[in-house]
Amino acid sequence: MTPAFELPQIAPESFERADAARNRERILCAARRLFDERGAGCVSMDDVAEEAGVGKGTLFRRFGSRASLAAAVLSERERNFQEAIIRGEPPLGPGAPPCERLVAFGESLLDTLEAHTELFLAAEIGPGRFVHPAYVVHRLHVTLLLREADPVCDAEMLSDTLLAALGADLFIHLRRVRGMSLERLKQGWGELVGRTVPAPEQAGV
Amino acid sequence: MTPAFELPQIAPESFERADAARNRERILCAARRLFDERGAGCVSMDDVAEEAGVGKGTLFRRFGSRASLAAAVLSERERNFQEAIIRGEPPLGPGAPPCERLVAFGESLLDTLEAHTELFLAAEIGPGRFVHPAYVVHRLHVTLLLREADPVCDAEMLSDTLLAALGADLFIHLRRVRGMSLERLKQGWGELVGRTVPAPEQAGV
DNA sequence: TGGTTGACCGGACTTCAGTCCGTTTCGCAT
DNA sequence: ATGCGAAACGGACTGAAGTCCGGTCAACCA
Incomplete structure (x- = not known):
């Protein structure tokens, strides 16, 4: 071991x-x-x-x-993704409000999942999924955005919770078994994020 | 109902x-x-x-x-859980507002996870996790509560999304690797539910 | 250039989930 | 009781992930 x-x-x-x-x-x-x-x-x-x-x-x-091999194969794409997140154009990159950046983040991840479903599935099995550099980076990103949007929330935990909604096994189930469209998954993500972290200018519901 | x-x-x-x-x-x-x-x-x-x-x-x-064997071993406890959900006392059973019932649901599941972590982990691996009767019942329950609390949301999808936050692999990571307390996980769940489905009588924040 | 060392190589081996198929046993109908 | 067909039994077999260890060879130094 x-x-x-x-x-x-x-x-x-x-x-x-x-x-x-x-x-x-x-x-x-x-x-x-x-x-x-x-x-x-x-x-x-x-x-x-x-x-x-x-x-x-x-x-x-x-x-x-x-799993680690599959993750390594994905790593080039992942590097581009991280680049876009850190230094790219808004709303994925810096400049947009946190809520919009989170939505863009999830939608981008869902697109990648759609394109490389099996590879993601292979990469996400077993323990160590949550310790993999790619996941750690994603979590950090989401954590920072959450904290920026709402300093009092438990961002450390909410980030993992939100990311669980973007797992490959759940994706496959929703997409292939239950037959939901990619568009619907994106809207669902947007709905989840929208409720979890309300935009700053939004005064009342 | x-x-x-x-x-x-x-x-x-x-x-x-x-x-x-x-x-x-x-x-x-x-x-x-x-x-x-x-x-x-x-x-x-x-x-x-x-x-x-x-x-x-x-x-x-x-x-x-x-996985199926592990799930079967858990099934007695699961039966009790379902009984409590369907016919038990509020807030887990009928009678409390949806938001509170959802919170109680998650807290109860987290308690069970704490007590039988490895068994849950064994039961939740592989595909078919989302098709297992226990999961299907949980999803149906969450879906109905969500729909009751907010008829316009995509309850079908949000339910899976919320349940992903209660997965065994994530639980183990948060609990053992990151060292979060069970109490904190429960609060996190409460926070997530509270944001996702606001209580009806709650006029302003 | 030649020697030393330790990281690296490869493939046989182990373990374990899941399958196959010939054999046995149960339940039923007579 | 007894014969029959269907269902269940069991253990050898397969395929794949991950381990081990003796042999090899790249890097470095004299």
């Missing part, structure tokens, strides 16, 4: 041997390709190892778990 | 052969015992089958999956 996480996105560790770097790249490449052509649900770790021309031990050494 | 629906619990199907009933009881008994003494996380399906003196095929024939 090694709870050690590779931080797949931000930086390779202090120093990485040449063969290690090469294999990491090969694995990511193979995983991306296989996930893309078969869907994440139909790709085993053995498949990835073979496609990458790498032993299974190496695969797990670099990425720790299946 | 009178939910005269028959709960689709784990009711034995139309007719159950004597050996089937006997084995089902044995399995439930063994599972309860093992889960109780080792914690659900440390009990494999083979363990349960052996303890019950039953083949593995039988185990899966009766319960379908590990």
Whole structure:
């Protein structure tokens, strides 16, 4: 039981041997390709190892778990998303009121979920989901916006609570099993946010 | 207001052969015992089958999956819970305003989560979580209360959204990893519900 | 350039959920 | 009682995630 996480996105560790770097790249490449052509649900770790021309031990050494590999594959898109949040145009980026930014945040995440449903599902299973860098960043973002909109609320907890509404398993259920449209999910998110954090200029209901 | 629906619990199907009933009881008994003494996380399906003196095929024939078995073990408590919701005293049962009933619902669920964390976690993994009778009943309950409190909201979707805040994996994270107290979780739930569905007599904030 | 070291490699191995199918047993009708 | 068909039984089998460990080789230093 090694709870050690590779931080797949931000930086390779202090120093990485040449063969290690090469294999990491090969694995990511193979995983991306296989996930893309078969869907994440139909790709085993053995498949990835073979496609990458790498032993299974190496695969797990670099990425720790299946969920972590899926998250790493998503990390490029995630980096763009974070960039848009931190430095992009409003309403996703800074400049808009918190409520609108939260709505934009959720809608953007829902779009990404729609486009990469299976990959997200693979990335969100097991413990450690809430500890993954991407999730931590999302939570921090939501926490700050909540606190800005309403300094007295328990933003630390509300943020996790709101993010739970954007989980991949729930998304799949609402979208595929119950057949709700993406538009409806977005409106639902907007409704939830609108009720949770009222806009400042809104005096009475 | 009178939910005269028959709960689709784990009711034995139309007719159950004597050996089937006997084995089902044995399995439930063994599972309860093992889960109780080792914690659900440390009990494999083979363990349960052996303890019950039953083949593995039988185990899966009766319960379908590990998650489903865990849910079945929880079902007695769940039945009591449903009883309290449908016919019990307010604020959990009928008679209190929807907002208060929702708060009581969540607090009660959080208490149960606190007492049987691992079992809930085992029961909530995999797809089919949202299709399980217990979840469906919870959602229906929340949906009706939401609709009663605010007929114009998208209660169908908000109910799933709110219930996501009571998921076992999130509970474990908040409680054990982030170290929040049970009391704080209850307050957070109250805050979320209070914002989502304002009480009717509450004119201004 | 050649030696040393420790990180890295790979694939066999373990564990566990879930499936399959030949065999057994139950319930019923005669 | 007895024969029959359907349902249940059980355990060997499969497939996949994650672990282990002996061998290898990249980096660095002399």
